[in-house]
Amino acid sequence: MRPDCLRLGTRFWWVTVAAVLGVAVTASLGRWQLSRAAQKEALQSAIDARAREPLLDATGGDAATVTAHEASTALLHRRVLVRGVWLTDYTVWLDNRQMQGRPGFYVVTPLRLSTGGVLLVQRGWAPRSFEDRTRLPELNTPTGLVEVRGVLSPPPARLYELGGAEHGPIRQNLDLDAFRAETGLPLAGLSIQQSKAESDSAQVDGLLRDWPQPDSGVDRHYGYAFQWFGLCALMVFLYAWFQIFPRFFPRLRFGGRGRADDAL
Numbered sequence: 613m614r615p616d617c618l619r620l621g622t623r624f625w626w627v628t629v630a631a632v633l634g635v636a637v638t639a640s641l642g643r644w645q646l647s648r649a650a651q652k653e654a655l656q657s658a659i660d661a662r663a664r665e666p667l668l669d670a671t672g673g674d675a676a677t678v679t680a681h682e683a684s685t686a687l688l689h690r691r692v693l694v695r696g697v698w699l700t701d702y703t704v705w706l707d708n709r710q711m712q713g714r715p716g717f718y719v720v721t722p723l724r725l726s727t728g729g730v731l732l733v734q735r736g737w738a739p740r741s742f743e744d745r746t747r748l749p750e751l752n753t754p755t756g757l758v759e760v761r762g763v764l765s766p767p768p769a770r771l772y773e774l775g776g777a778e779h780g781p782i783r784q785n786l787d788l789d790a791f792r793a794e795t796g797l798p799l800a801g802l803s804i805q806q807s808k809a810e811s812d813s814a815q816v817d818g819l820l821r822d823w824p825q826p827d828s829g830v831d832r833h834y835g836y837a838f839q840w841f842g843l844c845a846l847m848v849f850l851y852a853w854f855q856i857f858p859r860f861f862p863r864l865r866f867g868g869r870g871r872a873d874d875a876l
Contacts, residue, residue, distance in 0.1 A: 736819025
């Protein structure tokens with residue numbers, strides 16, 4: 613090793629500091645993404661466990677728990693059975709919702725329970741008319757007392773919208789608090805995502821109910837972690853190739869032909 617290889621100038625130290633900071637930051641971000649993935653995996657496990665729990669029968673003693681104004685999030689994703697009457701005058705059609713890759717409406721109707729209280733039910737999906745966006749498809753809603761099976765869910769997801777609060781049957785979003793104030797209904801804090809009927813003949817309303825499964829986003833976090841760790845490894849490689857090998861191991865890089873003085 614030649615003595616002049618050890619003469620490290622100011623530029624070398626600035627590059628070293630920048631490389632160390634870059635490696636530290638990218639490695640920390642990669643580890644943070646892994647920790648987020650672990651949290652999301654735990655969340656997904658909890659969701660799956662709740663889905664396997666026994667059916668929550670809200671036609672009897674469990675009704676008060678389900679219809680509480682601020683129902684516990686511990687009930688989310690539990691299967692539930694309710695009995696009540698559809699309040700069709702308050703049906704809302706949420707626009708720009710997709711199912712099976714097709715645009716249309718999510719149909720949302722409050723259900724007044726026989727045990728008291730009102731639950732918002734995400735009944736299913738209906739196609740939209742492309743000729744007249746204001747024309748609603750025919751909806752066959754049973755009258756009288758009905759039983760509804762489904763999964764306890766948060767209110768319908770919000771989409772980006774311009775403007776203020778919407779009124780009328782067709783809306784982009786449905787804010788639960790605003791809808792509660794608008795209708796005067798004692799809506800519970802949770803909604804029901806109605807399940808498929810056991811047979812086609814029993815599904816009289818014609819709505820599609822191929823709801824997307826809850827996705828905690830674990831794969832996305834693993835992808836981000838891979839990117840950060842990959843960037844970290846690239847920084848280490850470039851630093852070693854341009855800063856370490858030319859000065860301390862020139863023969864490894866230049867095959868004995870290079871000079872340490874030519875290093876960056």
